[in-house]
Amino acid sequence: MTDMIAVRFDSIGSLDALHLDRVSRPQVGEGEVVVQIRAAGLNPSDFKNVLGKFPYTTVPRTPGRDFAGTVVAGPADLLGLDVWGSGRELGFTRDGSHAEFVALPARGVAAKPENLSFAAAAASGVPHLTAWEAVERCGIGAGTTVVVIGMGAVGSAAQALAAARKARVLVAVRRAEHAEELRARAIEAIVLDTGLDARVRDHFDDGAEVVFDTTGFWLPAAIPVLAAGGRVAIIAAPADGHERVPVLELYRRGATLIGVNSARHDTITSAGGLNALRPLFESGALDAPADIIPRPLDQAVETYSELAAGAASKFVFVP
Structure with missing residues (x-):
């Protein structure tokens, strides 16, 4: 498999730029991993990004900061590991998580809490x-x-x-x-x-x-x-x-x-925070996020519009 489905925007300033596309699956670079996305969170910063609220965003781009999934390429000790991640570059200066796969620094992923579903982990970032x-x-x-x-x-x-x-x-x-x-x-x-x-x-x-x-x-x-x-x-x-x-x-x-x-913190710094949060979830000191609404990627454009219109729900895309 050499391609994948991804949410894309080719210009900034309007949610009308959002669309689904079939693009090349990311290849693993030096010091990187490729993660197969099991769930990806949608945050207000994601739709604000498409609207042009972040001047450093480059296009064309796949949006999405938060994700949970499985490492499918990269260092041998990480292959097959279930991970979660987030970071300022995802969806802004490199392609993000609202897709079937995402590439990022190997140090930018953290082991997912064992007691969280992929959707709950993706909603937590x-x-x-x-x-x-x-x-x-x-x-x-x-x-x-x-x-x-x-x-x-x-x-x-x-x-x-x-x-x-x-x-x-x-x-x-x-x-x-x-x-x-x-x-x-x-x-x-x-x-x-x-x-x-x-x-x-x-x-x-x-x-x-x-x-x-x-x-x-x-x-x-x-x-x-x-x-x-x-x-x-x-x-x-x-x-x-x-x-x-x-x-x-x-x-x-x-x-x-x-x-x-x-949004000041890159994937590597964010992974440090997620590593600190993991034992709190696994010990029960923190509960899994509630009221998550899963959506397939083919409903991404409509879901972005719902959130931008003021929906208070926590949406998670499940490829």
Whole structure:
């Protein structure tokens, strides 16, 4: 077999550029592996990439950052290994995972957690790597008081990772019914509103040592929530890229603002994060992602459009 089916885009700026194509199967290069894709995750950065939000993307290109599959070419000690991976170059400067096969550096793959399906592993990459970086850089450990704003894929991963470290975690979500659902799962939750500071201090008298805003809309309200010396991490911004920040509140608290961007990390760095996450999944400290929706590659174009239109589901392509 010398060719394969892949999602492709030949220009940037519109999802209309997405199409399925039959292209040459990647060949293994020096220091590389070829992975047969069993499942590939779809992330917001994938459709934003096609829309031209990343100036370093080159075309024509196969998109897709996250994947899980089996090594079919490369170093002998990796052949047949079930792996997962992610990285900033996949789908941006080299062909990505929304295809039947992908080539990447051999050091850019990590052994897949044995208790995760291929689909669950593929759904975990960007969300868990982003949450992992936030937890690490914010110094979250046993007893740390943490507020996670938003409970999408990254927020859910951050809540689970912080809880696994024995932190005291409070989740803030928009809908009252969502908060009730979380409380039913023994997760402390509040509803986001203009009284965020008071609601948080009902749980943490001195404020939160860490606030992780996964939404891009609550930074001004998050800073007054911080305890002295607190840290606030962000992964998103309003559409125009700007936000008014209460700087007086920030410096009086001696607080730190931390930007977290998983697209800074290549496949090799990402493999290090995935190796750190693997034992947490295998031990049960982290649960497999829930509510995954598998889609065949021939529905990729429609699925990209669904996600771009605001679908909250976690889509995974299964070739």
